[in-house]
Amino acid sequence: xxxxxxxxxxxxxxxxxxxxxxxxxxxxxxxxxxxxxxxxxxxxxxxxxxxxxxxxxxxxxxxxxxxxxxxxxxxxxxxxxxxxxxxxxxxxxxxxxxxxxxxxxxxxxxxxxxxxxxxxxxxxxxxxxxxxxxxxxxxxxxxxxxxxxxxxxxxxxxxxxxxxxxxxxxxxxxxxxxxxxxxxxxxxxxxxxxxxxxxxxxxxxxxxxxxxxxxxxxxxxxxxxxxxxxxxxxxxxxxxxxxxxxxxxxxxxxxxxxxxxxxxxxxxxxxxxxxxxxxxxxxxxxxxxxxxxxxxxxxxxxxxxxxxxxxxxxxxxxxxxxxxxxxxxxxxxxxxxxxxxxxxxxxxxxxxxxxxxxxxxxxx
Amino acid sequence: xxxxxxxxxxxxxxxxxxxxxxxxxxxxxxxxxxxxxxxxxxxxxxxxxxxxxxxxxxxxxxxxxxxxxxxxxxxxxxxxxxxxxxxxxxxxxxxxxxxxxxxxxxxxxxxxxxxxxxxxxxxxxxxxxxxxxxxxxxxxxxxxxxxxxxxxxxxxxxxxxxxxxxxxxxxxxxxxxxxxxxxxxxxxxxxxxxxxxxxxxxxxxxxxxxxxxxxxxxxxxxxxxxxxxxxxxxxxxxxxxxxxxxxxxxxxxxxxxxxxxxxxxxxxxxxxxxxxxxxxxxxxxxxxxxxxxxxxxxxxxxxxxx
Numbered sequence: 001x002x003x004x005x006x007x008x009x010x011x012x013x014x015x016x017x018x019x020x021x022x023x024x025x026x027x028x029x030x031x032x033x034x035x036x037x038x039x040x041x042x043x044x045x046x047x048x049x050x051x052x053x054x055x056x057x058x059x060x061x062x063x064x065x066x067x068x069x070x071x072x073x074x075x076x077x078x079x080x081x082x083x084x085x086x087x088x089x090x091x092x093x094x095x096x097x098x099x100x101x102x103x104x105x106x107x108x109x110x111x112x113x114x115x116x117x118x119x120x121x122x123x124x125x126x127x128x129x130x131x132x133x134x135x136x137x138x139x140x141x142x143x144x145x146x147x148x149x150x151x152x153x154x155x156x157x158x159x160x161x162x163x164x165x166x167x168x169x170x171x172x173x174x175x176x177x178x179x180x181x182x183x184x185x186x187x188x189x190x191x192x193x194x195x196x197x198x199x200x201x202x203x204x205x206x207x208x209x210x211x212x213x214x215x216x217x218x219x220x221x222x223x224x225x226x227x228x229x230x231x232x233x234x235x236x237x238x239x240x241x242x243x244x245x246x247x248x249x250x251x252x253x254x255x256x257x258x259x260x261x262x263x264x265x266x267x268x269x270x271x272x273x274x275x276x277x278x279x280x281x282x283x284x285x286x287x288x289x290x291x292x293x294x295x296x297x298x299x300x301x302x303x304x305x306x307x308x309x310x311x312x313x314x315x316x317x318x319x320x321x322x323x324x325x326x327x328x329x330x331x332x333x334x335x336x337x338x339x340x341x342x343x344x345x346x347x348x349x350x351x352x353x354x355x356x357x358x359x360x361x362x363x364x
Numbered sequence: 365x366x367x368x369x370x371x372x373x374x375x376x377x378x379x380x381x382x383x384x385x386x387x388x389x390x391x392x393x394x395x396x397x398x399x400x401x402x403x404x405x406x407x408x409x410x411x412x413x414x415x416x417x418x419x420x421x422x423x424x425x426x427x428x429x430x431x432x433x434x435x436x437x438x439x440x441x442x443x444x445x446x447x448x449x450x451x452x453x454x455x456x457x458x459x460x461x462x463x464x465x466x467x468x469x470x471x472x473x474x475x476x477x478x479x480x481x482x483x484x485x486x487x488x489x490x491x492x493x494x495x496x497x498x499x500x501x502x503x504x505x506x507x508x509x510x511x512x513x514x515x516x517x518x519x520x521x522x523x524x525x526x527x528x529x530x531x532x533x534x535x536x537x538x539x540x541x542x543x544x545x546x547x548x549x550x551x552x553x554x555x556x557x558x559x560x561x562x563x564x565x566x567x568x569x570x571x572x573x574x575x576x577x578x579x580x581x582x583x584x585x586x587x588x589x590x591x592x593x594x595x596x597x598x599x600x601x602x603x604x605x606x607x608x609x610x611x612x613x614x615x616x617x618x619x620x621x622x623x624x625x626x627x628x629x630x631x632x633x634x635x636x637x638x639x640x641x642x643x644x645x646x647x648x649x650x651x652x653x654x655x656x657x658x659x660x661x662x663x664x665x666x667x668x669x670x
Contacts, residue, residue, distance in 0.1 A: 288461065330466050339490070
């Protein structure tokens with residue numbers, strides 16, 4: 001019999017701190033290979049079409065950036081939340097709120113056109129996401145209500161509200177009854193970064209900017225220090241004079257704003273109109289991105305690209321190998337498990353003890 | 365069957381999965397572990413229960429497959445949080461995400477297929493009693509299991525030595541460990557029980573509530589079950605009351621939709637979620653009361669010193 005024992009390290013291991021995301025990815029690849037073998041597919045060609053094939057064509061690199069943009073934007077905001085011990089898991093709802101708020105101008109006032117429309121839309125989307133994120137933050141600070149449950153419940157409410165809006169008052173009257181709004185006019189479309197080669201839009205650039213700004217705030221300012229102190233120990237933070245309530249609002253407002261921005265980037269950059277469903281669960285996948293990036297905004301950029309690749313890989317594997325594209329969601333779930341498990345190595349030493357030596361020890 | 369009786373029956377059917385899943389999570393949380401993966405274990409129970417019943421033609425085999433699937437998923441959570449001492453909140457989320465993804469893939473070939481519905485009980489004469497006959501003597505087996513579970517969990521937690529030990533582990537794992545109580549082993553058992561319950565709750569959805577497989581068919585019920593545990597301030601009978609309250613809200617809004625009272629259906633459908641938020645706010649606003657009832661070690665990592 002074997003038993004696993006863990007022993008706390010006197011100091012956390014810098015080596016494993018840097019290695020853990022890579023260990024997690026390696027383990028995920030191995031698990032993936034096993035999974036594909038069970039499904040009766042050649043694991044090498046399956047992993048090839050998952051993780052290499054999407055990178056061999058210019059158009060699909062554009063698609064990669066399109067999918068990475070919302071993931072990075074949301075995860076950067078979530079890193080502020082998670083570091084400060086605020087468990088906002090309703091980013092999907094805040095993304096929808098932002099998508100709706102940002103679409104007000106092109107849908108309700110389609111004749112309102114000009115260079116200023118797009119900046120206004122971006123601001124509105126951030127305001128929408130912030131407003132929606134304020135609800136769980138307020139309930140947590142004022143009534144001590146668990147933010148995990150409230151923020152998650154609000155996702156369902158937002159999805160239903162969007163569904164009503166697009167089927168009801170905002171439906172395109174000339175749209176043959178399809179549940180879609182009008183196509184956004186030219187000035188309400190987030191432009192492509194490099195239109196000659198593909199459709200990747202400015203959402204990705206916004207994501208990079210957001211990541212660098214939040215990275216700077218977290219690592220170089222007093223505010224960032226406050227976030228980390230309060231996140232590690234609320235008591236220590238209170239003694240230092242930091243307010244946990246204010247920080248909760250701050251974390252939720254930042255992540256709400258970035259999720260809202262991700263919403264409008266998706267609606268106006270990738271789709272060009274509002275539909276009943278605007279995200280394949282980016283708000284939830286971003287949780288995985290945040291942890292894989294070790295809650296560091298710069299790491300999150302890389303992690304966002306990896307998770308975006310898994311979406312594309314799922315599509316590629318479905319086309320070339322007939323593996324369901326839903327396998328991507330299994331991959332994403334497994335990654336998070338391995339990330340969390342690998343993080344144990346940072347703080348603990350793992351020993352595998354056999355029962356035999358254990359009893360021998362006790363006998364002696 | 366009267367209208368009253370029909371409504372009572374549907375409320376019970378809607379309340380049963382919430383009740384079972386929340387009872388399981390109650391035991392887990394009483395042992396000091398916060399498993400946020402209820403939604404994921406529940407959906408695994410739903411898909412595996414449906415698949416097994418569909419393949420074998422037996423709803424009973426489906427039910428046991430659902431229980432096994434939930435327990436197996438919870439073991440994954442247990443290994444990470446109890447053996448590797450990972451963050452419980454993050455690991456629970458991971459379990460939910462993995463469960464939703466894995467169930468979508470497993471269930472892909474079962475979409476649209478007719479399911480196997482679990483037979484309801486029929487006892488001549490008793491089931492035909494007016495008003496209460498169908499409710500008391502004419503429901504599906506899982507309903508009766510849910511009632512037995514409520515009684516059993518209450519008895520176990522508050523009337524047995526093992527229950528006392530489990531609560532002690534949840535309230536102070538360090539002291540319990542010092543007294544020689546096998547903290548990690550007890551928590552593993554609690555987590556497994558929670559997983560089995562969540563799996564059973566999921567199987568109820570795909571074998572009784574709507575005998576078919578639809579992706580994401582749990583629709584947040586696992587999360588509502590988690591909220592119910594807080595709402596009930598960790599007491600089994602209050603979970604029972606809460607589950608039936610939520611069953612009534614979700615059935616009430618369906619009836620209101622059917623009557624066509626002019627409120628968009630999406631707004632009515634969001635009522636159970638809004639009700640959850642409101643109830644949570646009402647319960648948690650009294651900070652002292654919540655703190656008094658919350659298991660003190662809930663969610664805290666435990667590494668035995670050797």
